[in-house]
Amino acid sequence: MMDEPKFGAIPRVNLGALNMALYIAIALGLISPNPLESAFVIMQLKFILHKEWKQNIPPVTVLLFLFPWLEISAAVFEANFRGITLNEMLHGTGRTAYWLSAVGLYCVMWGFNTVMKKVKLPDIEAIKSQASRFSLTRLIALFFLIGPFTSVIARFVGRGVLYQFVTYLNELSVVLLIAICLRQIALKQINTMFIGFLSVVTVLSFYSLFSSWKVVAFALFISMGTATRLSGTMVRRIVFLSLVFGNLIFLWQGIKGEYRGYITGSGDAGALISQRVVVDRKDALAKFFELSQRFYFDDAETTVNENIGSDDELLLHTLRRAGYLEFFSLVLNKVPSEINHENGRLLAESLSFALIPRFLYPNKGVKDDGAKVERYTDFRVSKTASFSLGHYVEYFIDFKALGMMVVLLMYGWVGGKILQFIVTREFIAQSVIFALPIAYVCLDKWGQFQADTVYAYGQTFWGSVCHAVLFIPIYRAIGRIAKAPLDES
Numbered sequence: 001m002m003d004e005p006k007f008g009a010i011p012r013v014n015l016g017a018l019n020m021a022l023y024i025a026i027a028l029g030l031i032s033p034n035p036l037e038s039a040f041v042i043m044q045l046k047f048i049l050h051k052e053w054k055q056n057i058p059p060v061t062v063l064l065f066l067f068p069w070l071e072i073s074a075a076v077f078e079a080n081f082r083g084i085t086l087n088e089m090l091h092g093t094g095r096t097a098y099w100l101s102a103v104g105l106y107c108v109m110w111g112f113n114t115v116m117k118k119v120k121l122p123d124i125e126a127i128k129s130q131a132s133r134f135s136l137t138r139l140i141a142l143f144f145l146i147g148p149f150t151s152v153i154a155r156f157v158g159r160g161v162l163y164q165f166v167t168y169l170n171e172l173s174v175v176l177l178i179a180i181c182l183r184q185i186a187l188k189q190i191n192t193m194f195i196g197f198l199s200v201v202t203v204l205s206f207y208s209l210f211s212s213w214k215v216v217a218f219a220l221f222i223s224m225g226t227a228t229r230l231s232g233t234m235v236r237r238i239v240f241l242s243l244v245f246g247n248l249i250f251l252w253q254g255i256k257g258e259y260r261g262y263i264t265g266s267g268d269a270g271a272l273i274s275q276r277v278v279v280d281r282k283d284a285l286a287k288f289f290e291l292s293q294r295f296y297f298d299d300a301e302t303t304v305n306e307n308i309g310s311d312d313e314l315l316l317h318t319l320r321r322a323g324y325l326e327f328f329s330l331v332l333n334k335v336p337s338e339i340n341h342e343n344g345r346l347l348a349e350s351l352s353f354a355l356i357p358r359f360l361y362p363n364k365g366v367k368d369d370g371a372k373v374e375r376y377t378d379f380r381v382s383k384t385a386s387f388s389l390g391h392y393v394e395y396f397i398d399f400k401a402l403g404m405m406v407v408l409l410m411y412g413w414v415g416g417k418i419l420q421f422i423v424t425r426e427f428i429a430q431s432v433i434f435a436l437p438i439a440y441v442c443l444d445k446w447g448q449f450q451a452d453t454v455y456a457y458g459q460t461f462w463g464s465v466c467h468a469v470l471f472i473p474i475y476r477a478i479g480r481i482a483k484a485p486l487d488e489s
Contacts, residue, residue: 005120006117006118006119006120007054007057007061007116007117007118007119007120007121008113008116008117008118009117010054010055010056010057011054011055011228012049012050012051012053012054012055013049013053013054013055013227013228013229013230014228014229014230015049015050015229015230016229016230016231017230018049018230019046022042022045022046025042026039026042026043029041029042032080033079033080033083033084033085034076034079034080034085034086034095037076037086037095037098037099038076038080040102041073041076041077041102044069044073044102044105044106045066045069045073047106047109048062048065048066048069048109049062051109051113052064052065052109053225054121055227055228056123056124056125056226056227056228057121057122057123057124057226058124058127058182058222058223058225058226058436059221059222059225059226060222060436060439060440060443061112061116061419062225063218063221063222063440063447064415064440064443064444064446064447065105065108065109065447067447067448067449068105068108068447068448068449069105070322070323071322071323071324071448071449071450072098072101072102072105072323072324072325072449073102073323074320074322074323074324075089075090075094075097075098075320075323075325075326076098077323078316078320078323079094081316082316086098086325090325090326090329091326091329091330091332091333092329092333093328093329093330093332093333094325094329096329096332097325097328097329097332098325100328100392100396100401100404101325101328101392101449103405104392104395104404104405104408105408105449107405107406107408107409107412108408108409108411108412108415109412110409110412111408111409111410111411111412111413111414111415111416112412112413112415112416113412113416114412114413114416115413115416115417115419115420116416116419116420118420119416119419119420119423120423121423121435121436122423122432122435122436124186124226126432127182127183127186127432127433128186128187130431130432130433131182131183131186131187131433132187132484133483133484134179134183134433134479134482134483134484135482135483135484135485136180136183136184136189136193136194137193138481138482138483138484139176139179139180139183139482140180140193140197142176142478142481142482143173143176143177143180143197143201146169146170146172146173146176147170147173149169150166150169150170150172153165153166153169154166164462165466168462168463168466168467168471169466169471171441171463171467172471172474172478174215174219174437174440174441175434175437175438175441175467175475176437176478177201177215177216177219177437178218178219178222178223178436178437178440179433179434179437180194180197180219181198181219181220181222181223181224182222182223182433182436182437183433184223185223185224185226186223186226198216198220201216202216203285204281204285206284206285206288207263207277207281207284207285208277213245213248213252214245217241217245218440220241221241222436222437222440224237224241251292251295251296253321254295255288255291255292255294255295258291259287259288259291262279262284262287263277263278263279263284263287264276264277264278265278265279324390324449324450327373327377327379327387327389327390327393328389328390328392328393328396330376330377330378330379331376331377331389331393331396331397334376334377334378335376335396335397336400339375339376339397341397341398341399341400342397342398343398343399344398344399345398346372346394346397346398346453347394347395347398347407347453350394350452350453350454350457351453351457353367353454353458354453354454354455354457354458354461355457355458355461367454369387369388369389369452370387372388372389372394372452373387373388373389376389376393376397377389388450388451388452388455389452390449390450390451390452391411391451391452391453391456392404392408392449394452394453395407395408411446415443415446415447415460418442418443418446418460418464419439419442419443421464421468422435422438422439422442422464422467422468423435423436423439425468425469425472427472427475427476428468428472428475431475431479434475434478434479438467438468438475441463441467442460442463442464442467442468443460445459445460445463446459446460
């Protein structure tokens with residue numbers, strides 16, 4: 001690690017022909033219903049790739065900014081597809097919501113990169129030199145043992161104040177998943193065992209209310225996105241993964257209503273009665289594949305397609321779910337015309353709730369995102385739904401537009417400092433195959449646009465404490481157990 005160049009000095013990946021494609025997209029954006037926003041969306045994408053995609057570095061930081069970029073930009077794509085302006089689509093304030101969010105993302109990147117230019121990240125050669133020391137079979141076995149291990153811990157801990165600890169233990173499986181992908185790609189071993197493992201993990205991930213299969217896509221992006229230039233092989237990988245996981249996005253949007261109703265016992269239609277899964281994994285997956293078959297092979301009059309409508313409506317529904325500007329637009333219609341700016345009250349309450357453990361603050365109450373959404377937007381939230389304003393929006397409510405940008409600049413700086421802390425921890429710096437997976441798991445929630453302040457700060461802080469401090473003995477044990485026998489190395 002000491003001999004590696006700092007992140008800011010590493011050459012960026014040569015985008016090749018993609019540069020021309022991006023310039024063409026900017027030009028086409030200028031003739032869309034939202035010309036300035038459309039052009040800026042592509043310019044911001046180009047900036048993220050230019051700034052964060054470094055040669056031979058697994059693109060963890062690219063992913064941290066691509067996701068909020070998509071959450072902010074999807075509304076522009078949706079409005080263009082509808083042939084209307086953002087203001088027409090989003091309550092008369094869509095344009096303002098977009099510009100505040102997009103400029104806010106730049107502020108986060110600016111703060112983040114003031115720290116990152118001094119940080120040394122492990123490159124693919126360092127990962128490759130260590131990857132052969134680990135057994136794929138043992139890493140996979142450890143991955144599947146995480147679930148039973150955390151179940152035992154959960155029974156011991158119970159539902160008390162330490163139960164949240166179990167959620168961070170579950171993230172060990174995400175670290176191992178990314179490490180396995182990094183190992184196989186670094187060693188160029190795209191073999192049957194690896195493909196079978198990814199297939200099983202993807203299938204099992206459907207036993208969930210949410211699209212947990214995205215973690216597989218992110219793990220492959222981090223491992224396969226390591227490059228010096230955008231070669232033909234890289235383009236083919238991008239196209240293949242886009243087709244596979246893009247297809248899953250549309251499938252999930254098409255069937256998730258009925259599927260969620262089934263696994264929660266809420267019925268095939270109507271609102272969920274809870275977010276608790278009440279059927280076993282075998283029955284849930286059988287229902288998932290039944291709905292998938294109907295989605296792909298039955299005619300448009302099946303129940304699944306009746307819930308969504310035409311393919312165009314499914315695309316629009318997907319863009320609306322991917323984007324997250326609607327609540328910001330609604331807030332702009334109420335703050336400050338009906339409700340005054342809070343002058344930091346929301347942030348202060350969120351920080352105390354997120355960072356002070358309940359055993360030190362037993363009266364801190366219960367987190368209620370829906371109440372906050374209803375107060376500032378007049379949007380009625382079901383008790384079983386999970387909606388939040390998003391922390392960018394909360395900063396605007398607290399500090400106005402300029403104050404929001406200052407907070408986001410500081411937020412980016414803190415994210416950079418957390419990443420620096422993680423990769424400089426002695427064990428993590430030495431075990432480079434785990435360094436970037438741990439960094440991603442700790443900063444995943446930090447890098448979301450729609451995450452509320454309590455969630456973003458709490459998950460990032462306590463996740464970093466767990467993975468970069470408390471779990472070091474566990475990672476040491478994983479490293480020892482996963483070492484390849486002599487005949488495998």
